[in-house]
Amino acid sequence: MKVPFTWKVTGWFMIGWSAEFPLGETRPLRYFGEDLVAYRDESGEIHVLTGHCKHLGAHIGHGGKVVGDCVECPFHGWRWGPDGRNTAIPGEKRVNRGLRLRVYPVNEQNGCVFMWHHPEGAPPNWAxxxxxxxxxxxxxxxxxxxxxxxxxxxxxxxxxxxxxxxxxxxxxxxxxxxxxxxxxxxxxxxxxxxxxxxxxxxxxxxxxxxxxxxxxxxxxxxxxxxxxxxxxxxxxxxxxxxxxxxxxxxxxxxxxxxxxxxxxxxxxxxxxxxxxxxxxxxxxxxxxxxxxxxxxxxxxxxxxxxxxxxxxxxxxxxxxxxxxxxxxxxxxx
Missing domain, CATH: 3.90.380.10 (Naphthalene 1,2-dioxygenase Alpha Subunit; Chain A, domain 1)
Known part of the structure; x- marks a missing residue:
């Protein structure tokens, strides 16, 4: 369907139902032309991040591992926190402060899961x-x-x-x-x-x-x-x-x-x-x-x-x- 307006719409958008995001599991998603990874951390909170690891581009949603409130890349084990920051690199004492995954705010309620999208990454301006x-x-x-x-x-x-x-x-x-x-x-x-x-x-x-x-x-x-x-x-x-x-x-x-x-x-x-x-x-x-x-x-x-x-x-x-x-x-x- 051809329309005279963008598909990169600003707002809250449904991405699934709560039961589809089990505790401690990653799930690949694709919305707004972007590959994403969703995961429910060990405390039960759902996070949605850029899907590809900033190290060598592996898709974290395919085989990624949840560790605490972080998600671990299946390729080389780089870990990323719910704020998108690199939290661990195997074999190294440092982290890479220059790399960061984009974070998509999440709202989970009444068995449904929503994420906030803004084409330029601006935070939610309404609930x-x-x-x-x-x-x-x-x-x-x-x-x-x-x-x-x-x-x-x-x-x-x-x-x-x-x-x-x-x-x-x-x-x-x-x-x-x-x-x-x-x-x-x-x-x-x-x-x-x-x-x-x-x-x-x-x-x-x-x-x-x-x-x-x-x-x-x-x-x-x-x-x-x-x-x-x-x-x-x-x-x-x-x-x-x-x-x-x-x-x-x-x-x-x-x-x-x-x-x-x-x-x-x-x-x-x-x-x-x-x-x-x-x-x-x-x-x-x-x-x-x-x-x-x-x-x-x-x-x-x-x-x-x-x-x-x-x-x-x-x-x-x-x-x-x-x-x-x-x-x-x-x-x-």
Missing amino acids: MPDVLGLFPELTVDPGSFYRPYPEFSRKADGEPVHPQVVLENGPDSAHFRYVHRATVTPRMLDWNESEHSWTFLTGWPDVRSADPDAMAMLIHAHMFGLGGSISAFEGSANHRLIFAATPVDDETSDLFYSIWWPKLPGDDSDVPPPAVRERVEKQFLITVWDDLSIWRYQKYVEHPALSPQDAKPYMSLRQWATRFYDVPAETPA
């Missing part, structure tokens, strides 16, 4: 919101949901879709009927943009009521930069979900989708029962693949002919998105 802490008007107990991973989580690797295009689904009410086979068309009831978030409220009309303003369900949504959207459902469904997109390179993104489904009354288990898993799969988890059937072949239109009900929020979102592009788009050679 990643708490998935279950948003929408204070909807009181929630984190223990009242089944675990999101692995039963209620899905990932699509290397898809040709830019994160902004994923978020543009939010104010696009008309596509629900055609892409997701919805029997009613939702209505955008309100939206608001702030420096680092774009929030909106969508209503799904109650077809059983004669009142055109009666809603069977409300969806409260919060976009955390261009990294993704967190939604809370209220009414006929009362779950929460996150839909996130993280650029792999200048052509593709990995997509992450997780649902926090309310536990059945009296159920203390974190593992959802088969009947609940089947319902969530059929009604909600398939929506990712519905959208991908469009995005994989879509051409980005800079000046779309929008319907009157979608025009204002749609263009508000596009204008808001420009603040996360700190570098220009890549120009083909």
Whole structure:
């Protein structure tokens, strides 16, 4: 997908689920065109660093070893700390103070892992919101949901879709009927943009009521930069979900989708029962693949002919998105 803006977006981006980062193990990643190494140190904290050792370029994520809070290169045993500094060189009493791996700040919460990306390495200038802490008007107990991973989580690797295009689904009410086979068309009831978030409220009309303003369900949504959207459902469904997109390179993104489904009354288990898993799969988890059937072949239109009900929020979102592009788009050679 060719877009008129960079894939080197600034913000918080999902890189996986907590269970994918076991204690004391390294894991290779590739995002924003860079090879990375992620590891959970012996105290349980996750770190993300430049993937290639500054000594002779071995990828630390492939065969690297965790030692305390450091990661050790599998080639010659050079160790690197969570601040990116060289902490040990085998056979030598000194360290190399001139070499340093780039550090990517990490936020781990509610079973999900996020990293901060800035194309020039600037530190975070806003905090990643708490998935279950948003929408204070909807009181929630984190223990009242089944675990999101692995039963209620899905990932699509290397898809040709830019994160902004994923978020543009939010104010696009008309596509629900055609892409997701919805029997009613939702209505955008309100939206608001702030420096680092774009929030909106969508209503799904109650077809059983004669009142055109009666809603069977409300969806409260919060976009955390261009990294993704967190939604809370209220009414006929009362779950929460996150839909996130993280650029792999200048052509593709990995997509992450997780649902926090309310536990059945009296159920203390974190593992959802088969009947609940089947319902969530059929009604909600398939929506990712519905959208991908469009995005994989879509051409980005800079000046779309929008319907009157979608025009204002749609263009508000596009204008808001420009603040996360700190570098220009890549120009083909």
